[in-house]
Structures are given as structure tokens and as C-alpha cells.
Amino acid sequence: MADLAVAKVVAPPPFPVAPLGDSDTLEVGDWIVAVGKHPSGTDNMDNTVARGVISRLNHHQGDPDQQLEKIRIDAVIDVDNAGGPLVNVAGRVVGINTLARSGEPTDHQGFAIPINTARAVAEELIRTELSHPTLGVRLWSLTPALAREFNQSPDNTGFQLPERHGVLILHVRPRGPAAQAELRAGDVVLTAAGNKLTSPGELFQAVESTGAGGRLQLGIWRQDREQQVTVVPEEMAEQMRRAMGDTVTPLPSPSLP
Numbered sequence: 090m091a092d093l094a095v096a097k098v099v100a101p102p103p104f105p106v107a108p109l110g111d112s113d114t115l116e117v118g119d120w121i122v123a124v125g126k127h128p129s130g131t132d133n134m135d136n137t138v139a140r141g142v143i144s145r146l147n148h149h150q151g152d153p154d155q156q157l158e159k160i161r162i163d164a165v166i167d168v169d170n171a172g173g174p175l176v177n178v179a180g181r182v183v184g185i186n187t188l189a190r191s192g193e194p195t196d197h198q199g200f201a202i203p204i205n206t207a208r209a210v211a212e213e214l215i216r217t218e219l220s221h222p223t224l225g226v227r228l229w230s231l232t233p234a235l236a237r238e239f240n241q242s243p244d245n246t247g248f249q250l251p252e253r254h255g256v257l258i259l260h261v262r263p264r265g266p267a268a269q270a271e272l273r274a275g276d277v278v279l280t281a282a283g284n285k286l287t288s289p290g291e292l293f294q295a296v297e298s299t300g301a302g303g304r305l306q307l308g309i310w311r312q313d314r315e316q317q318v319t320v321v322p323e324e325m326a327e328q329m330r331r332a333m334g335d336t337v338t339p340l341p342s343p344s345l346p
Contacts, residue, residue: 092187093207095214107174110181112160112203119143120178121162123186123199125170139164144198147290158290159200160184166199175201222301222322224272225265228289231257231277248275251310254287255279265328270320272309279315280308296322 098104120142126134141164160175166186175184184201213220236250250257255277261267278286281295282305299305301324309318 093185093202093210093214095211107176107182108180109204109208110177110179110183112183112205115143115146115160115177115183115203117143117146121164121183122176123162123164123166123170123173123201124176125173125186137170139166139170139199141199147288158206158293159187159202162199162201164199166201175204220301221325222296222299222303223265223325223328224267224292224296224320224322225262225328226258226267226272227260228278228292229257229259230288231255249313251277251279253279254285255310256286256289256292262328266320266323270307270318272307272318272320273311275311277310278307279310282306283308301327 120140123139123141125137125139127137141162143160144163145161147158160183162175166188168188170186171188173186174182175186177183183204185204185207186199186201188200231250232254233252236252239245240249240252258267258272258274258276258278260274261272278292280286281292282299284291284295286292286295295305299322301322303322305320305322307318307320309316
């Protein structure tokens with residue numbers, strides 16, 4: 090789920106537009122500028138800019154199950170520039186600035202949605218109904234180095250992780266799709282639909298491609314052996330409705346051409 094919406098502009102063209110870049114080509118250390126607006130008087134808005142560098146890519150902001158993989162920058166994002174463009178040195182938009190989620194540290198850092206993600210989400214919002222299929226899990230990227238450090242820790246009670254790339258399940262939400270598939274905390278997801286995994290984002294993409302109600306084949310590691318598990322993703326609204334006693338109303342589809 091991304092913190093994005095699509096608005097329809099009703100006005101005669103042409104429109105001033107900002108050229109879009111390719112967020113997949115970004116690297117840590119790249120210079121960026123966060124552009125925004127600050128209210129000045131009743132009807133006026135002043136331009137604002139904050140410059141900095143990219144400090145991290147593929148940052149999971151908030152609950153990992155909400156699929157918010159973002160760009161972290163050392164320019165502060167506040168109400169003035171949230172929603173504005175994140176621009177590279179070539180003047181192309183590479184992200185959309187977004188506020189930090191509640192409880193996250195914000196000193197000397199900000200976040201932005203990669204423009205490639207924003208473009209894909211916008212196209213989906215225009216083309217289809219809103220859909221947020223999830224598994225009901227909290228995840229963590231597992232690397233051979235992290236697994237080795239965990240396995241060799243003097244505090245380890247005997248539980249061993251495979252020293253390979255995968256996605257570690259930290260928590261399984263009761264009555265969610267993962268729980269119904271009998272996945273458990275400590276399982277390591279190695280493949281999804283036959284494709285090897287190295288990050289939670291890759292698993293989220295597989296869940297999105299499968300869709301709510303589809304069947305997703307996962308290859309997992311548990312208790313020193315690999316096995317196959319089939320999980321059926323479920324709409325996030327359905328999980329929330331069940332958890333909150335049927336008080337959540339699904340979001341309507343946007344009325345766009």
C-alpha cells in the first residue's frame with residue numbers, strides 16, 4: 090500500500106509538467122532537492138526547497154506488511170514539502186516526498202516514494218479498483234552475514250537460521266492468510282512463485298501479482314529443511330474488518346477515465 094492518490098484535472102491543455110526520471114537508477118549519495126509550498130498569507134503560497142543526499146534505498150517505512158518501500162534522504166520532509174517532488178540534479182522527478190509515519194524518528198531525515206512506484210500505483214488506480222492484498226506478516230531481509238551473526242551469538246538458545254538470502258518472518262497475524270497456511274515466526278521464505286527472494290519487497294510484489302484470492306506457492310526453510318507452502322493473499326480491508334469487528338468500509342474505486 091502506497092500513500093498516493095490520483096486526481097483528475099479538469100481544464101483546457103496544455104499543462105505545465107515536470108519530467109519524470111527513473112528511480113531504479115538512483116544510488117546512495119546522489120544529490121536531490123525536495124520541492125514544496127509554504128502558506129504565505131490567506132491566498133498565497135511561497136516556494137520551498139530542501140537539498141540533501143540519498144542516505145538509503147529500499148527503506149521499509151512503518152509496518153513492513155504495508156509494503157511501503159521508500160527512499161530515505163537527509164533533507165527534512167515536513168508539511169511544506171510533503172506531497173511535492175523529489176528532484177535529481179538533472180531536474181527530473183525521482184520521487185514524491187512523504188511525511189514520516191507516527192513513531193518514526195525524523196531528525197535530519199525524510200522519505201520519498203520512488204517515482205517508478207508512484208507511476209505504477211497511479212496506473213493501477215486509474216485502470217482497476219483499489220486492491221491491497223496482504224499475507225498478514227512482519228518480515229525482515231535475511232542475508233548470509235546476518236544469519237551467521239545470529240547463529241554464532243552467545244545468546245542464541247539453539248535456533249539456527251540458514252546462512253543464505255531470504256525473507257525472515259518475524260510475526261504472523263492471527264487468523265490472517267499466513268496463519269491459515271500454517272506459516273510461523275522463524276520461517277524463512279526462500280522463493281515465491283518459483284523466484285528466489287532477497288528482500289520483503291520482492292515478496293510483496295509476488296503477493297500483488299497474485300492478488301487477493303489467488304494461490305501463491307512459497308518455498309520456505311523450517312527446522313533445517315525446505316518445504317513448499319501455498320498461501321492465499323487476502324484484502325487488507327478484510328483483515329482489518331475482521332480484527333476491528335466489521336467496522337471498516339472498503340475504499341471506493343476512483344472515478345477516472
